[in-house]
Amino acid sequence: MHLRDVIQPATTATHVVGLCALAYFASAQLVGLSGMLTWWAGMSQGDAVMLALMLGFIYLLLLLLWGFSRERRRNAWLLLGGLSLLAWGTPLLLQVQA
Amino acid sequence: MGELHTWAGVLLGVLLFAVFWTGSLSVFDKEIDRWMMPSTRLHWDDSMQRPSLDRDIRPLLEQRAANAPVWTIILPLERTPFLTLTYGSEESRKSSRDLFHPITLEPLAKPLTLGASGFIYPFHHNLTLRYKNIGAWLVGIAGMAMLCLLVSGVVIHRKLFSEFFTLRLHRAFGRSTLDVHNVAGVALLPFHLLITLSGLIVAFAIYYPDAPQHTYREQVQSGVSAERAFLGEALGRIRLRAAKEPGELAPLEPMVAKAEQHWGPGSVYLLRVNNPKDANGNVLLRRTSHSSVTKDIDNFRFANVSGEVMGRFQASAMVNTWNFIAGLHYIQFRHDALRWLYFLGGLGGCVVIATGLFFWTQARRKKQQRHGHLGVSLLDALSIAGVCGVILATLAFLLANRCLPMQEQLFGLGRARVEILSFYALWLVASAHAVWRVMRDQRLGYLHAWREQCTAIALLAVLAVLANWLTTGDHLLATLRSGNGPVAGTDLCLLAAAALALLAAHKLRRRVPQEETLEVAHV
Amino acid sequence: MSDAALYSLLALLLAVLGFAWLALALPNHWRQVHGSLPLTAPRQAILRSGASLMLGLSLLCSLAGDSPAMAILLWLMLLSSAIVVVACLLACQPRWLHTITLLTLLAFAGLIIAGVVGLKMAG
Numbered sequence: 136m137h138l139r140d141v142i143q144p145a146t147t148a149t150h151v152v153g154l155c156a157l158a159y160f161a162s163a164q165l166v167g168l169s170g171m172l173t174w175w176a177g178m179s180q181g182d183a184v185m186l187a188l189m190l191g192f193i194y195l196l197l198l199l200l201w202g203f204s205r206e207r208r209r210n211a212w213l214l215l216g217g218l219s220l221l222a223w224g225t226p227l228l229l230q231v232q233a
Numbered sequence: 234m235g236e237l238h239t240w241a242g243v244l245l246g247v248l249l250f251a252v253f254w255t256g257s258l259s260v261f262d263k264e265i266d267r268w269m270m271p272s273t274r275l276h277w278d279d280s281m282q283r284p285s286l287d288r289d290i291r292p293l294l295e296q297r298a299a300n301a302p303v304w305t306i307i308l309p310l311e312r313t314p315f316l317t318l319t320y321g322s323e324e325s326r327k328s329s330r331d332l333f334h335p336i337t338l339e340p341l342a343k344p345l346t347l348g349a350s351g352f353i354y355p356f357h358h359n360l361t362l363r364y365k366n367i368g369a370w371l372v373g374i375a376g377m378a379m380l381c382l383l384v385s386g387v388v389i390h391r392k393l394f395s396e397f398f399t400l401r402l403h404r405a406f407g408r409s410t411l412d413v414h415n416v417a418g419v420a421l422l423p424f425h426l427l428i429t430l431s432g433l434i435v436a437f438a439i440y441y442p443d444a445p446q447h448t449y450r451e452q453v454q455s456g457v458s459a460e461r462a463f464l465g466e467a468l469g470r471i472r473l474r475a476a477k478e479p480g481e482l483a484p485l486e487p488m489v490a491k492a493e494q495h496w497g498p499g500s501v502y503l504l505r506v507n508n509p510k511d512a513n514g515n516v517l518l519r520r521t522s523h524s525s526v527t528k529d530i531d532n533f534r535f536a537n538v539s540g541e542v543m544g545r546f547q548a549s550a551m552v553n554t555w556n557f558i559a560g561l562h563y564i565q566f567r568h569d570a571l572r573w574l575y576f577l578g579g580l581g582g583c584v585v586i587a588t589g590l591f592f593w594t595q596a597r598r599k600k601q602q603r604h605g606h607l608g609v610s611l612l613d614a615l616s617i618a619g620v621c622g623v624i625l626a627t628l629a630f631l632l633a634n635r636c637l638p639m640q641e642q643l644f645g646l647g648r649a650r651v652e653i654l655s656f657y658a659l660w661l662v663a664s665a666h667a668v669w670r671v672m673r674d675q676r677l678g679y680l681h682a683w684r685e686q687c688t689a690i691a692l693l694a695v696l697a698v699l700a701n702w703l704t705t706g707d708h709l710l711a712t713l714r715s716g717n718g719p720v721a722g723t724d725l726c727l728l729a730a731a732a733l734a735l736l737a738a739h740k741l742r743r744r745v746p747q748e749e750t751l752e753v754a755h756v
Numbered sequence: 757m758s759d760a761a762l763y764s765l766l767a768l769l770l771a772v773l774g775f776a777w778l779a780l781a782l783p784n785h786w787r788q789v790h791g792s793l794p795l796t797a798p799r800q801a802i803l804r805s806g807a808s809l810m811l812g813l814s815l816l817c818s819l820a821g822d823s824p825a826m827a828i829l830l831w832l833m834l835l836s837s838a839i840v841v842v843a844c845l846l847a848c849q850p851r852w853l854h855t856i857t858l859l860t861l862l863a864f865a866g867l868i869i870a871g872v873v874g875l876k877m878a879g
Binding site for chain 3: 571574
């Protein structure tokens with residue numbers, strides 16, 4: 136058994152589990168952000184959150200399918216990470232401004 | 234690399250099978266409850282006269298739970314043909330529940346079981362692992378994985394759609410297994426997509442708990458929990474504080490009458506009296522939604538003392554969209570044909586997953602032959618434990634329900650708990666049997682294990698039908714004649730399961746290759 | 757049998773018919789049922805459009821017997837059942853597919869004629 140036989144599955148496992156977790160985190164941030172945006176656009180608070188929640192699983196599905204279909208693993212991490220940061224940061228920025 | 238992929242697939246497949254299996258049974262959970270709780274094998278339909286809330290039910294509550302903080306009254310319905318009274322207690326969060334005959338209001342014998350609605354249904358959505366919602370998360374991950382598999386499967390296997398009627402049943406077992414997997418998978422694609430997505434959406438509170446944070450930030454800033462505010466606004470779930478001053482509860486019938494002016498006669502089925510003896514207590518009324526897919530969450534709230542309407546909650550169109558999606562998943566509305574089709578669809582999903590598991594391990598077996606058989610054998614054992622094991626466990630649960638003596642405590646544990654232990658115990662035994670078989674014969678042991686466990690399934694299913702007959706006297710001919718749908722249906726399904734299991738065992742016997750018989754001859 | 761049950765049964769039969777024709781429009785299955793008879797493009801077109809018609813009528817039957825949401829849900833489940841039925845027929849008794857298709861067409865024609873006659877007599 137080569138070291139390679141241990142490292143490769145380990146790195147793949149880390150990539151799979153990690154990317155899933157990142158995609159979930161990104162979807163959760165998007166749920167928070169989209170709820171806030173639809174509320175600002177005029178929807179009631181309850182409706183805005185409800186809509187965002189129902190869409191959340193669609194976001195997650197799309198992010199997972201997109202993330203795992205990238206040619207280079209690195210791109211998936213960068214783009215999902217960037218999206219998460221954007222979705223997490225935007226509500227905070229908007230709240231500070233308002 | 235491939236090993237990792239294989240193991241992940243098998244583990245996920247086993248988890249998905251358990252979820253689909255218990256989910257299919259949950260479609261008929263109330264009917265299986267009638268089988269498991271013989272004292273509730275009663276009849277109720279809409280034409281019958283409901284018990285009077287003030288004259289009949291109030292005294293029962295005063296007698297049993299005068300000081301409870303919550304009274305819940307669930308009026309008799311077709312699928313739950315008895316009166317249910319639940320009372321919380323001051324000391325513990327646990328509530329106790331008593332069942333009463335819907336007409337005579339005699340207390341029914343305690344069921345001493347959780348039944349399908351108390352064990353199999355919760356297992357379906359959270360594996361009964363409530364600590365930190367770990368079970369619900371596992372189910373959620375499996376559900377999400379299923380969605381990804383369905384969507385990517387369609388994209389990857391686009392060409393299959395030109396051949397999707399192909400069922401080559403008389404060819405090699407591997408080929409026919411794949412064909413069954415493909416046909417069932419394609420046929421049930423819309424159903425599986427609907428069920429998986431709706432199942433996830435229903436449980437949003439577990440998977441996206443912080444969703445209301447940013448939208449409800451005004452409330453958060455003034456010290457109110459965002460989640461509480463959201464649940465109150467969107468779902469009408471509000472909790473009012475007790476005044477800690479005594480108050481006399483007004484008659485309940487006028488409250489029901491007022492609500493039914495808006496909702497229609499006979500529509501109220503649940504009353505929840507919060508803080509019955511408090512001046513600030515309130516009575517919550519909910520109505521049935523038999524004839525719509527959308528699960529109805531509207532409520533009327535009445536003040537305890539004055540009996541006046543305190544508030545009326547009506548879900549918005551957006552929330553009713555969620556209720557529609559939830560209703561799609563829960564299928565609590567009245568439609569016998571759809572209920573049976575959901576049940577068969579769920580079992581079809583089990584077939585898709587089981588054939589998928591079988592085919593997956595078969596394909597890996599060919600690849601991993603040079604690395605030795607141990608890994609493959611354990612994968613086989615895992616598949617067998619996952620498929621046959623959980624079915625056997627369910628049958629053990631049903632058998633224990635019929636065979637255990639009707640005492641509150643058995644071996645120092647509650648009877649309901651012993652039934653659940655039987656479930657897990659037989660699952661463990663089946664797993665051990667599978668491991669033993671594959672270790673003993675690394676080449677063909679898995680076939681023997683499948684065959685023996687299928688035979689065991691047939692045996693236990695028939696024993697369960699017999700046990701029902703011996704312990705309740707409601708044998709199949711009697712229940713068919715008297716029109717007792719739930720019990721007859723459960724018995725018939727058990728017999729059908731036994732027949733299918735025997736067929737499977739028979740087919741598996743013929744699959745054991747000739748070499749095995751030759752080996753025996755030489756010895 | 758109640759009205760709704762009748763409509764559901766009719767919807768199922770139409771769905772089976774629709775998928776039977778769809779299956780026959782595929783070269784593999786055409787060969788299974790009709791042997792060496794060629795599957796020409798016009799034949800395929802007829803089978804496919806006929807199948808769409810049957811499936812559409814199946815949906816209408818469902819809608820006649822239930823509220824819209826339940827009817828569509830029921831129709832989707834009936835489609836799933838019909839696919840399985842047709843696949844099983846093709847696997848076990850391909851000839852039956854041919855017979856059933858003809859018989860159902862005859863029954864269908866009979867129903868239409870009966871319906872027209874009934875309307876004429878009532879109106």
